[in-house]
Structure formats: structure tokens, C-alpha cells
Amino acid sequence: IGNHGLVDAPMWKMSRDEVTEAITSWESEVHSVLPRWPARETDRKWFRPPSGLMSPTLSSVFQERGYHIALADTWSGDAGIDNPNFHTRVIESSTCDGSIIVLHAPSIPARFQTLEIIDRSVPLLRKRGFAFLRLTDLFAAESKDQGPGCVNCTFCSVSMVACMFVTLLFC
Numbered sequence: 001i002g003n004h005g006l007v008d009a010p011m012w013k014m015s016r017d018e019v020t021e022a023i024t025s026w027e028s029e030v031h032s033v034l035p036r037w038p039a040r041e042t043d044r045k046w047f048r049p050p051s052g053l054m055s056p057t058l059s060s061v062f063q064e065r066g067y068h069i070a071l072a073d074t075w076s077g078d079a080g081i082d083n084p085n086f087h088t089r090v091i092e093s094s095t096c097d098g099s100i101i102v103l104h105a106p107s108i109p110a111r112f113q114t115l116e117i118i119d120r121s122v123p124l125l126r127k128r129g130f131a132f133l134r135l136t137d138l139f140a141a142e143s144k145d146q147g148p149g150c151v152n153c154t155f156c157s158v159s160m161v162a163c164m165f166v167t168l169l170f171c
Contacts, residue, residue, distance in 0.1 A: 003030075004050045008079075012055040019061045044068045044136045048102070070135055072102040079104045084113045088120040095125055100135070 005011060005022045006029060014022065030037045038045055047067045049058060054069070062069060076090035091101055101121075106114040122132070 003046070004048045008050055010053065011050055011058055012053040014057065016057050016061060019058055023061065023065055023067075038136075040136075042136070042140070043134075044139065046070045046135055048072070068135075068139075070100060072100040074099045074101040078102075078114065078117065079111065082110060082113060084116040084120065087113070087117045088124070091117070091121045092124045092128075095128075095130065098138075 003026055005026050007022075009022075011019060011022060027037075045065070045067045046069075047062055048070050052071050059069075073096075074091055074094045076087040076094075078087050081087070087103075095101065103114050103117060104111050106112045125132075
């Protein structure tokens, strides 16, 4: 599960104490829902800064708390545009090997379209030969000197497997 906190706020403007409180609140919320997070001892904790904007303060706090930063290359503005067909077309046409796709959690009615977007996009991307894996798995393969994303599978003998990371937001 990746996140950018409980609220969609410009965290790059926050003080060290505000960032620490935001991360602590996020972790408390996750631990109240999931029995264990991260799910596996070897899993990384991922964070996507709101709007993709970082600051030295954010970087320092995330590093101290053991987080890794993930940004995305496929984003369709799903939090502000209510049009599943549009988002599906953007995802289908923009996704390439190694892509990270941002979709917001269907936590409010305006974002319920996320489920429909996923339902439509996943089969289209699989038809194009893409598979899905977790970012932790993608980077674990890289650390074994196999190259980024290569998991030595028969399905992916020529290029790396595409990656879809649905950023879950609790706001």
C-alpha cells in the first residue's frame, strides 16, 4: 500500500513536526485496519508526496521513518475528472514497461469510478502483455543484480514486466 497521507495537503510546506504527525497519523490509521503493515518483513514502506512535490524536510523525515519515495508516470487526474472512459483511455495509451499508475482510493463518492477504471484497464493492459507486481518486488529483483523489474520469469524474457501501483489515499 502506498500513500500520501490522510489528507491531500501540500506536505512540502509542512514543518518537521507537522510531517512527523502526518506520518504517525497515517501509520495509526493503517494499523487499525490491517493486522500487519508492511505485510511482510521484507516489504518496503512507500510514499508518494502529494502532487509529487518534495522538500528537504519531507526527505529527511521519510528517510528516518524508513520510507521509500515512489512517483508515477501514468496519471489521468482521476481525483478531479469524473469520466471512467477518459481515464481508461489515458491508462491504456500511456502505460509502458515499468509504469507506475496513480489512481485514488474510492473513499468518497466522487472517487467510486476508480473501481470501474481498474475493472476496464487491467484486462486491456494484460491483453497488451503487461503483468502487475508490487514495487517492493520490482526493486527486490533489481537489488539481486537482475536489472530493474526482471524477475527471471518465462513471461518476461525480453523486457521488464510493467508495474501497476495503485496509490491508496485515505482522504
